[in-house]
Amino acid sequence: MDGPRTDQVGPGPEAVLRWARAVGLAVDEGEQRRLAAMRLDVLAAGALPRAGTRDVALTAQWAAFICLVDDMIDRRGTGPVPGEVEAFTAPLREVLAVGGGVRPAATSVPAVVLRGLWERTAEGMSDRWRERFTEDYTDFLDATEEEVALRREGVRLSLEPYVRLRRRTITLLPLLDVLERTGHAPWVECGQVSVRLGELRQALADVAGWTNDLASAADDAAAEQENLVTVLARQDGCSPAAARARAADLIAERRRDFSTAATTLRAGHGVPLERQADVCRYVDLTQTFMAATLRWLARTGRFTPEPGQPAPSHTSGPLL
Numbered sequence: 001m002d003g004p005r006t007d008q009v010g011p012g013p014e015a016v017l018r019w020a021r022a023v024g025l026a027v028d029e030g031e032q033r034r035l036a037a038m039r040l041d042v043l044a045a046g047a048l049p050r051a052g053t054r055d056v057a058l059t060a061q062w063a064a065f066i067c068l069v070d071d072m073i074d075r076r077g078t079g080p081v082p083g084e085v086e087a088f089t090a091p092l093r094e095v096l097a098v099g100g101g102v103r104p105a106a107t108s109v110p111a112v113v114l115r116g117l118w119e120r121t122a123e124g125m126s127d128r129w130r131e132r133f134t135e136d137y138t139d140f141l142d143a144t145e146e147e148v149a150l151r152r153e154g155v156r157l158s159l160e161p162y163v164r165l166r167r168r169t170i171t172l173l174p175l176l177d178v179l180e181r182t183g184h185a186p187w188v189e190c191g192q193v194s195v196r197l198g199e200l201r202q203a204l205a206d207v208a209g210w211t212n213d214l215a216s217a218a219d220d221a222a223a224e225q226e227n228l229v230t231v232l233a234r235q236d237g238c239s240p241a242a243a244r245a246r247a248a249d250l251i252a253e254r255r256r257d258f259s260t261a262a263t264t265l266r267a268g269h270g271v272p273l274e275r276q277a278d279v280c281r282y283v284d285l286t287q288t289f290m291a292a293t294l295r296w297l298a299r300t301g302r303f304t305p306e307p308g309q310p311a312p313s314h315t316s317g318p319l320l
Contacts, residue, residue, distance in 0.1 A: 013041050016060050023116070024109040025068050034071075038302045040064050046292030048183055055182035062117055062178045066171045067302065069110050073144050074223075085148045089141045096134045121181050128189060133177040143168035151225070162231045163206065170209035173201060176289060185285040188278045193271050196261060197282065203258035204286055208293050210251045214244060215297045255290075262287055 017036050020026035026035045044060035051059075069092075073085055091111035095118065122130050147169055150157065157165065180186045188197060213220070213228035217240075220227040228250075233243035262283050268276045 013039060015057065016041050016064050019057075019061050020064050020068065023113045025065065025113060031068070034302070035064060035068065037300070038064075038067060039296065039300050040067065042299060043292055043296040046295055047179060047289045049288065051182060051184075055184075058117075058120060059175075059178060059182045062121070062175060065110075065113055065117060066175060070144075070171060072110065073148075074225075082152070085145055089145065093138065093141060096138055121178055125181055126186070129177065129180065129186065132187065133174060136173040136177055137171075139168050140171050140174060147226075156226065156234065157231065159231055159235055162226065162228065166209045166213070166228065167202060167205045170205055170212060172205045172208045172293075176201060176204070176286070179285055179289060180282075183285045185281040186278075188275055188282055190272065190275050190279075193265065193275070193279055196265060196270075197279075200258065200261045200265065200283070200286055203254055203261060204290055206254045207251055207258060207290065210247060210254065211294060211297050214247055214251070215300075216302075217244070258286075258290065 013036050017026065017032055020035055021032065026032045040063040041056075041060050043063055044056050048056050048059060073088060088108070088110075091107040092114055094107070095111050095115045122133075143165055147165060188194075210228050217227055217229045221230070228247050229240060229243045232238070232246050233240055236243065236246065238246070265271065265283050266280055268279075271279050
C-alpha cells in the first residue's frame with residue numbers, strides 16, 4: 001500500500017493540502033478545510049527562513065502529519081470504545097520499531113504516511129538521530145495513551161504531573177528532530193553540552209505546549225479535556241480569566257529560562273572550541289523555531305478563538 005510520490009510538493013497552504021489529499025490523510029471536505037485553516041506552511045517557512053523549497057515542504061508535511069494524527073487520536077480518546085487508541089497507534093509503533101529495516105505490512109493510512117516521511121527524512125542521518133527520533137515519537141505515543149487512560153478513569157492531575165505529561169504530548173520534540181535534518185543543524189553529540197541542550201529542548205517544548213493550551217482553551221473546554229488553564233483554575237481556586245493570566249506568567253518565566261540557556265550556550269561557556277559553531281547553529285535553530293511556533297499559534301485557524309482574549313504570543317512577552 002504505497003502512496004504516490006509527493007516529495008516534489010512545494011510550500012504553501014494549497015501544496016500542503018494537495019499532499020494530505022494524495023496520501024489519504026485529509027479525505028473529506030471538513031478535514032481539508034480544517035487543514036487549510038491550520039496554515040502549517042507558515043509554521044514551516046517561519047522555522048526555516050533560509051531553507052530551500054524541498055526542506056520547507058518536507059517540514060510542512062511532517063507538521064500536517066503530526067497535527068492530523070493528533071486529531072485522530074483525540075477523536076478516538078474521547079470515544080466509548082476501550083483500546084481504540086492503542087489499536088490506532090499500534091501500526092505507527094511497528095513502523096518505528098522497524099526503522100530502516102524491512103518494510104512492515106501497511107495496515108493503516110497514517111502508518112504508510114509515517115513510513116514514507118521517515119524514509120525521506122532519515123536518509124543520510126546518523127544512527128543516533130534515528131534512535132532519538134524513534135524515542136521521541138514513541139514517547140509521544142506512550143504519553144498520549146497515558147493521557148487517554150487518565151481521561152477515561154476520571155483522573156485529574158495536579159500542575160507538576162500535568163506539566164511533565166504535556167511536555168511529552170505536544171509532539172514538539174519529534175518535529176524539532178525533523179528540523180535538525182531540514183534545517184541542517186544536527187544535535188551536537190558532546191558530553192559537555194548534551195544535558196544543557198536537553199534542557200533547552202525541554203524549555204522549548206514547555207513554552208509551545210503551554211502556549212498551545214492558551215490557544216486551544218475554548219476547544220479543550222468544549223471537549224471536557226484537561227488543559228493548563230483548567231489545571232491552574234482548579235489548583236488555585238480561581239476564575240478561568242485569572243488562570244489564563246497565571247498561565248501567561250508561567251510561559252513568560254519559561255521563555256526566560258529558554259533565553260538564558262540559549263545565551264549561555266551561544267557564549268560558549270563549557271563548550272569545546274571545536275564544537276562551538278555546531279552548538280550555535282543548533283541554538284539558532286531552536287530560537288527560530290520558538291519564534292515561528294509562537295507566531296503560528298497567533299495566526300493559525302486550528303483552534304476556536306476565545307472572544308476578547310489576546311493572541312498567545314502577546315500574552316507571553318516579546319518574541320525571541
